[in-house]
Amino acid sequence: MKRATPHSTESQPGPSWIVNADDFGMNESVNAAIVQAFHEGWIDSASIMPNQEGFEHACELTLPARLAGRLGVHITLDDGEPLSLPIRSCHRFCDAAGRFHTRRLRRAWRLSASERNVLLQEIICQIQTCQAAGIDPMHLDSHHHYHTSWPVGDVVIEAAQRCRVSMVRINGNLSASSSMATRAFKHFYNRRLRHANLARSDEMGSVPNLLSRRMRLRGVIEVAVHPVPGPGGQLWDAEANRPLADVVSSLIPDRLERVAADKGPSAAKVSRW
Known part of the structure; x- marks a missing residue:
């Protein structure tokens, strides 16, 4: 796959x-931590959640933190309230109060035409909410990897193409413990993304x-x-329950060297796994 990857600056041979x-x-504390991680050089990009309480605060931070071109949309389908109205009355996605179900959609292998339509509206609405706030998203991924379920992935591809978002996170493909069926599913899911030139x-x-x-890793x-x-x-x-450093x-050992050069020797005090 030949795709430009902004802000991937490690110079060593290999990945x-x-x-x-x-x-x-x-929320505001997570936002502050992510901006700090940008400033310290630990991260290259971030994914923003347009339906969460800290969204407006995150948007306020993007300009002074110089995050233009480094943000994507973290599509959220299992936490909080939808941003579009039609999906709130669809029981596949939302409860009686119109809030997203928690992790229920992961079990879905097929969506009806009406379910697919309201889901597409919601995903586009989340993308457009970011665009209206001055964020031009460069990629899409999702909270708890919901976009990697087969029917949701199909909708995400269409939303990306309609909204001119150039990249979508692939389905994690490095777990040695996955069953043969799971590995096959991930292979075909990712092949579909690559066929759409979105991986x-x-x-x-x-x-x-x-x-x-x-x-043994190669590529991006x-x-x-x-x-x-x-x-x-x-x-x-x-998630790892360890210091980010x-x-x-x-x-990425070179990342540590770069941060240490920027911040001084104290940045090199990390423990190896």
Whole structure:
């Protein structure tokens, strides 16, 4: 796959890395942590959640933090309220109060025509909400990877094409413990993205999966991190439950060297996994 990957600046032979922070817009503390991670050089891009309480605050931070061209939309279909009206009365997606179900959609293998239509409206609405706030999203992904279910992925591709978003996160494809059926599903899902010229990377996986295969990785590799405030002003990764510096530098030693050069020797005090 030949696709430009902005802000992947590691110079060593081998993979080219995209470190993306998910959950920008979740709340003000997460927003502050993500902006700090940008400033310190640990991350390359972030994905914003337009239906969460911290969205407006995140938008206010983008200009002074110089984040133009480094943001995507973190499509949210299982938390909070939808941004469009039709989907709120669709029981496939929402409860009686019009709020998203929690993780129910992951089990869906097929959507009716009406369900697909309201889902497309909602995803486009989330993208356009970001655009109206002055954010020109360069990629799409989703909260809890909902966009990687087969019927949702089809809708996300159409939304990306309609809204002129150039990249979509692939389905994580590095887990050695996945069944043959799961690996086949991910292969065909990612092939569909590549056929549409939307795949953001060649590989994508969790930090443990990436660490176990780091010496064999090639091409463009995306890793998602979840920065939050930690003790003593230190950034923490909420999913790995470790300092963000440990997570990123364990995968990308050159990133640690770059941060240390910018911040001084104290930045090099990290622990290896």
